[in-house]
Amino acid sequence: MRSKASLDGHPVHPALIPFPFAFLTGGFVFDVAGRLLGRPGWWATGYHLALAGLAMSVLAAVPGFVDYAHTVPPRSRASSRAMRHMVLVLAAVGAFVVAVLVRGGAAAGPSLVVLGIEAIGAALLIAGGSAGGDLVMRDQIGVDTGYAGGRRWSETTATSDDEGMVVGARAGELAVDQMKLLRVDGRRLVLARTATGYVAFDDACGHDGGSLAAGTLICGTVQCPWHGSQFDVRTGCVRAGPARRGIGIYHVEETEGLVRVRV
Numbered sequence: 001m002r003s004k005a006s007l008d009g010h011p012v013h014p015a016l017i018p019f020p021f022a023f024l025t026g027g028f029v030f031d032v033a034g035r036l037l038g039r040p041g042w043w044a045t046g047y048h049l050a051l052a053g054l055a056m057s058v059l060a061a062v063p064g065f066v067d068y069a070h071t072v073p074p075r076s077r078a079s080s081r082a083m084r085h086m087v088l089v090l091a092a093v094g095a096f097v098v099a100v101l102v103r104g105g106a107a108a109g110p111s112l113v114v115l116g117i118e119a120i121g122a123a124l125l126i127a128g129g130s131a132g133g134d135l136v137m138r139d140q141i142g143v144d145t146g147y148a149g150g151r152r153w154s155e156t157t158a159t160s161d162d163e164g165m166v167v168g169a170r171a172g173e174l175a176v177d178q179m180k181l182l183r184v185d186g187r188r189l190v191l192a193r194t195a196t197g198y199v200a201f202d203d204a205c206g207h208d209g210g211s212l213a214a215g216t217l218i219c220g221t222v223q224c225p226w227h228g229s230q231f232d233v234r235t236g237c238v239r240a241g242p243a244r245r246g247i248g249i250y251h252v253e254e255t256e257g258l259v260r261v262r263v
Contacts, residue, residue, distance in 0.1 A: 016060040023053030024096055024125060028118040031110040040109065047106040050096055057093045073188070076209025081131055088128030095121030155181035160263050168200065169259045181213040184263050189250065191261060192233055194220050198252045199233045200261045206238065206245035
């Protein structure tokens with residue numbers, strides 16, 4: 001998983017996710033077992049686990065929001081899946097908050113109403129976790145992206161000048177077959193270096209909107225990490241489906257030690 005918040009802006013949230021899931025579901029289990037077996041110590045444990053889970057939910061949510069706004073490709077399948085994940089998890093946390101407030105304290109045994117609310121929260125949490133798992137496993141959101149020789153993912157945010165040019169990188173910054181994500185004027189572009197020079201193209205795959213900057217570049221062909229669509233980085237044409245629509249390309253020039261892109 002990515003752990004490079006200080007390097008490329010991607011937050012370190014996957015390591016935080018297990019805590020709210022474990023604490024909240026664990027609290028529900030302890031509450032149920034405590035009520036069934038008549039053990040006050042168990043439902044007191046369940047109450048404190050719920051509080052710990054809510055606290056960890058806040059910690060995990062902050063970088064999660066940043067990831068949604070910063071990492072997930074806009075107008076893509078992953079964007080709608082991320083929204084569903086966010087809504088389900090927030091609803092689950094809200095249910096557990098209501099359960100804690102209705103209950104009133106650790107000494108109070110969980111009523112059937114409280115257990116029902118917690119059950120709804122646990123179900124929402126499982127559904128939200130499933131959507132989050134799809135984001136990681138299917139859409140590779142949060143998955144580490146590296147290159148041979150220890151080269152790491154890189155990206156930058158810039159604004160084009162009056163001539164529509166933007167500095168994408170320093171000369172020699174990128175190795176051959178390495179890519180860099182450029183956020184320019186609200187758009188996502190990719191600057192890449194091939195064996196014959198620098199190229200620039202749209203970040204969104206023509207099939208389902210996957211981030212090409214997170215894919216693989218070999219011999220002038222970039223492959224989308226989601227479904228394997230391939231594009232010629234110099235012409236933008238599709239080399240292999242399932243994509244049927246090509247990608248936009250941009251003029252690149254290297255002058256005075258800087259690589260500039262005309263957007």
